[in-house]
Amino acid sequence: MRILNTYYAFALAGIFAACNPTDASHRPDKPDNLISEKKMTSMLLDVHLIEGARSGVRVLGDSANVDVYYQGLFKKYDVTQGQFDTSFQYYSHYPRKMMAMYDVVIDSFNLMEMKIAEEEKRQQR
Template sequence: MILYSISLLLLVSCAKNKTPEGILDEDKMVELLVDIHMAEGLVSTFPIHYDSSKVLYPLFEKEIFEKHQVPDSVFRKSLEYYMRDARIMDRLYARTIDSLHVIEKSGNQ
């Protein structure tokens, strides 16, 4: 009985850590978030009006999704999934910020 309980507990805990089907894993989300934030930063440096940047940014975003071969709908669904847990989002954004700092320090943009 104890062995059965331990096995069940392990099975349940492993299932909690698995990303559901149709949801990007955390590594891929961080990659996308890094590129999205870099694109936002780039667009904000252009000497154009805010209305023009609102038109320009979606073009950059489309290129990011094509680069990563991820439909925007999958990204948005994944973002909604991860936003349900503040601890996970904190972890994702901490990794994103760390990656952006590394890119900034290395000069690779």
């Protein structure tokens, strides 16, 4: 449950950052290399997994720098850090889109938590 609370905190921080009042005339133009909403949602899920693991002294029991995990993330999704940053900035000007993406992220974490709880129950039997 503590892990889930950490994820909620990250998700809410992202949502609040995305909800800054924005005048429609000051919204950025859609970047040519914009990451699709579906791909961005998957990336946000992985970003929060990395950040959740990072809250400990070591990431998943090793001593690798967290940058290694972000490099792996960008490679996994075949995007650059700049492309991710630009896309995140673009979507942050559209709170409804960003909230829809985070709804999926939160639902995914809830599903993960349920699966872990089920597995723990099976192991205790």
